[in-house]
Amino acid sequence: MNLFWILRTIRLGMKNLLLHKLRSVLNMLGILFGVGSVIAMLAIGEGAKWEAQEMVKRLGPTTIILYSQKPVEVDESTTSTSRMVEYGLTFLDMDRIAETLPAVKVVVPVRKVSKEIWMRGVKYEANLFGTIPRYANVTNAQAVEGRWLASLDFEHSRPVCVLTYEMARQLFPIRSALGETVQFGDAVFTVVGVLERRRGGSSKGKSSADEPMGAYTPLSALRERFGDINIRQTPGSTDISRVEVHEAQIKAREIDDVIAVARNIRTMLEKTHEQGDYSVFVPLEELRLAEATARIWTIVLACVAGISLLVGGIGVMNVMLATVTERTREVGIRRALGATQQHILSQFLVESLVLTLAGGILGVAFGYLLPEVVKFFTDVKARTPLYALFLAPGISLLVGLLSGLYPAWKAAGMDPVEALRHE
Amino acid sequence: MSLAYLRGVCRHYRMGNSVVRALDGIDLDIETGEYWAIQGRSGSGKSTLLNLLGCLDRPTAGTYVLDGVDVSALSDDALSHVRSRSIGFIFQSFNLIPQLTVEENIEVPLFYQGVAPPESRRRARELAARVGLTERLHHRPTELSGGQQQRVAIARALVNDPAIVLADEATGNLDSATENEILAVMDQLHGMGKTIILVTHNAALTRHAEKVMVLADGRIESLRTRAEADAAGEEVP
Numbered sequence: 001m002n003l004f005w006i007l008r009t010i011r012l013g014m015k016n017l018l019l020h021k022l023r024s025v026l027n028m029l030g031i032l033f034g035v036g037s038v039i040a041m042l043a044i045g046e047g048a049k050w051e052a053q054e055m056v057k058r059l060g061p062t063t064i065i066l067y068s069q070k071p072v073e074v075d076e077s078t079t080s081t082s083r084m085v086e087y088g089l090t091f092l093d094m095d096r097i098a099e100t101l102p103a104v105k106v107v108v109p110v111r112k113v114s115k116e117i118w119m120r121g122v123k124y125e126a127n128l129f130g131t132i133p134r135y136a137n138v139t140n141a142q143a144v145e146g147r148w149l150a151s152l153d154f155e156h157s158r159p160v161c162v163l164t165y166e167m168a169r170q171l172f173p174i175r176s177a178l179g180e181t182v183q184f185g186d187a188v189f190t191v192v193g194v195l196e197r198r199r200g201g202s203s204k205g206k207s208s209a210d211e212p213m214g215a216y217t218p219l220s221a222l223r224e225r226f227g228d229i230n231i232r233q234t235p236g237s238t239d240i241s242r243v244e245v246h247e248a249q250i251k252a253r254e255i256d257d258v259i260a261v262a263r264n265i266r267t268m269l270e271k272t273h274e275q276g277d278y279s280v281f282v283p284l285e286e287l288r289l290a291e292a293t294a295r296i297w298t299i300v301l302a303c304v305a306g307i308s309l310l311v312g313g314i315g316v317m318n319v320m321l322a323t324v325t326e327r328t329r330e331v332g333i334r335r336a337l338g339a340t341q342q343h344i345l346s347q348f349l350v351e352s353l354v355l356t357l358a359g360g361i362l363g364v365a366f367g368y369l370l371p372e373v374v375k376f377f378t379d380v381k382a383r384t385p386l387y388a389l390f391l392a393p394g395i396s397l398l399v400g401l402l403s404g405l406y407p408a409w410k411a412a413g414m415d416p417v418e419a420l421r422h423e
Numbered sequence: 424m425s426l427a428y429l430r431g432v433c434r435h436y437r438m439g440n441s442v443v444r445a446l447d448g449i450d451l452d453i454e455t456g457e458y459w460a461i462q463g464r465s466g467s468g469k470s471t472l473l474n475l476l477g478c479l480d481r482p483t484a485g486t487y488v489l490d491g492v493d494v495s496a497l498s499d500d501a502l503s504h505v506r507s508r509s510i511g512f513i514f515q516s517f518n519l520i521p522q523l524t525v526e527e528n529i530e531v532p533l534f535y536q537g538v539a540p541p542e543s544r545r546r547a548r549e550l551a552a553r554v555g556l557t558e559r560l561h562h563r564p565t566e567l568s569g570g571q572q573q574r575v576a577i578a579r580a581l582v583n584d585p586a587i588v589l590a591d592e593a594t595g596n597l598d599s600a601t602e603n604e605i606l607a608v609m610d611q612l613h614g615m616g617k618t619i620i621l622v623t624h625n626a627a628l629t630r631h632a633e634k635v636m637v638l639a640d641g642r643i644e645s646l647r648t649r650a651e652a653d654a655a656g657e658e659v660p
Contacts, residue, residue, distance in 0.1 A: 004540055019522055333518045336479060337579070338507025338535035340500050416479045420518070 006350075013351035016323070017358075024355060027319050030312025031359025031399060032366055034305050035392040039367025041301030042388040044374065045294040047381035052290030056283045061255050062105070063138070064262050065207050065281040066248040066269075070241070084229070087277035088243040093269065097250065101264055103257035108135045110208045110247040111219060113226050115184040119171050126167060126213045128184045130222025138249045139209035141216075146178045146193030149218055153192075157220040162193040166212040182215065187225040189217055208247050258284045297380075309395065312359065313403040320352050320407035331411050332419030345412035352404025353397055360396025364389055425488075426455040426586060426618055427476070432485035432495075434471050434641075445471040447641040449485070453587070458613045459620045460632035468641040470591065473622045477510050477589045478502045490586055507535050511580030515592035517572040519564040525551060525575050526560040532583040550578035554608065570601035577608055581617075588612065590621045594628065606631055 017024040059065070068088025091109065098107040111130040116123055135141065136148045143162065153160050161182065168177040168191075177191045198210060208214065232239040252261045262282045269278055324331070331344055339347075368389075371382030434446040446468045453459065463469045474480040475487060478494055481502070487495045494505055511532075512518075519528045526547050533543035551557055554574040564572055573593065580588050590609070594602040610631055613619055621632060629635045635652045637644040647655065 002537065005534070005537065008534065008540070015522055329518070330520055333514075333520060334531065334535075335503065336477065336506060336510075336512045336518075337532045338503055338583070340503040340535070342500070343503075343535060417474050420479070420514070 009347055009350045010354060012347065013354040016351055017355055023319060024358075027312075027315050027355055028359035028362060030308060030315045031356045031396050032312075032363040034308030034310075034312050034399070035360045035363025035396050036366035036370055037301050037305035037308055038395055039364060039384060039388045039392050040370040040374070040382075041298055041305055042391075043367070043371040043382040043384040044301065044380055045298040046385050047371070047383040048290045048294040048297065049287075050383050051381045052283075052287040056287050059207075059283045060138075060140070060251070061284055062252040062258055063283055064250040064252065064258065064265065065283075066250065066265070067279045067281065068243050068246050069277050069279050071275040071277045084240040084242060086242040087275065089245040089248060089269075089273075089278055091244050093272065094245060094248060096268060096272075097248075097265060100268070101261055103253050103261050105251045105253045106134055106138060108132055108138050108249040109219065109245040110135065110249065111222055111244070112208065112246040113184065113222060113230065114232070117171070117182060117184060119182075124167075124170060124213060126184065126215060127208070127211050128161070128189075128222065129208045129211075129214060129216050130219035131208075131216060132219055135216065135249065138251055139207070141209060142196045143193040144196040145176060146191070148193055149216060154218040154220055157218060157224045159187065159189045159217070159221050159225070160192045161189040161215040161217040162195060163191055164195050164212060164214045165197040167214060168194040170213065184215070185226070189215070189221075207249065209249075255284070258282065309399050312356075313399045316352055316355055316400065317403035317407060319355075320348060320404055321410070323351070324348060324407045324411040327411075328414065328419050328422040331414050332416050332422065335414075335416035336420060341412040344414075345408045348408035348411050349401070349404045352408070353400040356396045356400030356403070357393060360393040363396065364392050367392060425452045426457075427451075427453040427487070427489045429475075429482075430486045432475065432482045432487055434468075434475060434480065435483045444641050446475070446482070449641075449643060451636075451643075453618065453620070455586075455618055456613075456616045457618055458609075458631065458633045460629035460635045461620060461622045461638060462626055462629050462635060463624065463638035463644075465624060467638040469622050469624075469638050471641075472638065473589055473591050473620070476587065476620060477512060478505045503535075507532060507583065509586040511583065511585035511588040513573070513576050513580045513588065513590040513593045515595040517564070517569070517576045517596070519572055519575055519579075521564055524561050524563060525556060525567070528564065528575055529579045529582050531579060536583060546582055547578070550582050551575075553581075554578045568601075569597050570604055573597065573601070573605055574608065577605070577612075581612070587618045587620060590619065592623055593621065595623075602628075 066089055070085070071087055089109075094107050094109045097104060108131060113128045113130070115126060115128060117126050133149050133151055133154055141148065144165065145168075146162070148162055149160070152158070163171070163177055163182070171177065171182065172180060177194055180191050181188050182191060228244055229240060229242050232241075250261070250265070252258045259282070262280060262285065266280055269280070334344060368384055371384065374380050375382050429449050429451040432446060432449040433444070436443040436445060449472065461469050461472060471480070475482055478489070482495050485495065486493055489505065490509055492505070494502065497505065520531065523531070526544065529547035529550055530543045533546060538546070548557070548560065551560055554577055556571065556574055556578065559567060559571065564575065567575065593609075594605050597605060606628065609619055609621065613631075621628065623629065629652070633649050634646070635649065636646045
């Protein structure tokens with residue numbers, strides 16, 4: 001059996017399939033859906049994991065982020081009156097975490113003040129973050145111009161700030177921001193550095209490091225100039241709140257410690273913050289969660305794919321059995337003209353392979369589009385891995401082989417004399 | 424040495440508890456270039472004999488030697504090989520493959536011999552020309568008349584240059600004019616030195632053959648040369 005023989009057999013197979021177009025197309029559908037599900041399964045599974053992996057890569061696997069959260073009950077009672085609300089994480093919490101949990105490497109508190117900036121007659125909304133110098137290590141912040149905050153800035157509560165790349169471009173589109181001053185409310189800060197542009201991450205795990213209009217200053221300088229009370233005036237009401245720490249970036253020493261540290265922090269905060277005015281975000285937990293979601297999707301779609309392929313395979317076998325019976329006489333003629341059993345076997349096998357492979361190739365297109373549709377209607381992330389595009393036709397060929405083997409074997413085993421007599 | 428010979432060939436079928444003796448002790452010598460007619464009523468065993476001669480079936484007893492090879496004990500694959508090289512079949516119902524064109528139908532035996540497409544196409548066209556079907560190479564069998572279909576079948580039977588051409592009621596489905604046409608082609612083949620075995624129930628068709636064998640109940644009832652048969656006045660006018 002040589003190449004031209006194979007090519008001819010394939011051509012013959014296609015010819016025979018085209019003879020019964022509707023039957024062939026209907027048959028391919030089963031394979032098409034099966035293969036499509038396989039690809040969609042891999043794409044959605046991969047997508048869910050990929051998003052979480054990217055987030056973990058961005059935030060670091062050992063990171064735990066705490067946020068202060070305005071409790072719901074307090075929110076409702078201050079709709080009309082202006083009353084000071086006090087909530088959130090405190091410096092005491094920071095100290096407790098750092099001192100009682102040995103697996104914690106570093107605790108970086110972040111305090112946020114939202115202010116308006118007027119620059120050449122244009123108003124900008126910006127956030128000033130007060131933090132400690134180690135913030136840069138924790139969030140991988142890199143200065144592209146100037147420098148990051150230094151220990152001395154912190155010790156002397158110097159009114160200096162580092163701008164995000166976006167903010168520097170907004171405020172100082174032409175000249176360098178270094179050495180310029182920016183006035184947040186009543187306080188003036190001198191720009192000592194500009195951070196590199198940050199990659200846009202996912203919506204999950206957003207922190208002070210992802211704020212485009214942001215500036216970073218020593219926590220000591222921030223507290224000295226704005227105190228611990230935030231006043232926010234909106235038409236009709238005045239929000240006065242006292243929040244010591246808006247956000248805390250915590251690093252565990254080892255990846256293996258992260259889950260335990262997060263649990264300990266939760267236990268600790270539950271005791272001291274009964275009103276639940278905080279939230280804990282653990283990227284690693286999110287990854288585990290995403291992996292679990294991906295697993296569920298994989299199982300569901302694997303079942304769909306398995307059933308479709310099984311049904312498709314049965315369909316192909318059914319049609320091939322019908323074809324073999326229909327063409328019994330042809331088998332007889334071919335045997336009389338010199339075809340061996342192997343020739344007949346391969347002829348029918350190739351036919352079922354062509355059928356399923358065609359279904360498989362269409363299934364690749366279907367499987368590529370299906371996650372896009374799912375993505376459009378849900379927030380499920382999908383990413384079709386390249387290998388899936390090669391795996392799927394492989395699966396369809398396997399189905400073709402399994403379902404075509406018996407009918408082909410039946411055809412090959414026919415007695416030539418009997419087959420020739422068949423009407 | 425004969426091209427083919429049969430010695431004590433039997434073909435018995437088991438039908439429940441009884442044994443059907445389709446062929447029972449056939450001895451036969453066929454020389455190269457002979458034109459044989461095997462005649463007999465239906466059920467006389469002539470189709471069974473033809474299947475054996477064509478290596479589609481194996482005798483239950485006896486030997487069949489074709490071209491110096493004892494084919495009565497060959498494997499299925501080996502028999503396929505013998506059919507592919509040495510046998511040309513012409514059937515009553517033409518037995519062309521409907522989804523293939525005339526050219527492709529003629530090429531089928533070469534396909535199983537492993538002849539490369541350019542060569543097999545060339546030979547198919549040559550044969551088609553010989554039977555006068557050059558104009559019809561790309562037609563489907565259903566687009567041809569019965570006579571044309573049978574000529575395609577003849578071309579197909581000859582394309583592998585077989586040692587023996589076996590024709591099973593080759594004109595059974597044709598009108599008398601076409602029948603004569605096909606018989607003329609047979610004569611022509613005979614003239615070219617082909618060994619032909621024509622199987623028929625119709626005594627009239629045996630008039631072209633050199634040797635006429637009459638089968639009855641799986642045995643040879645009579646075996647005569649044309650001249651003997653004519654002398655005996657057996658021919659139906």
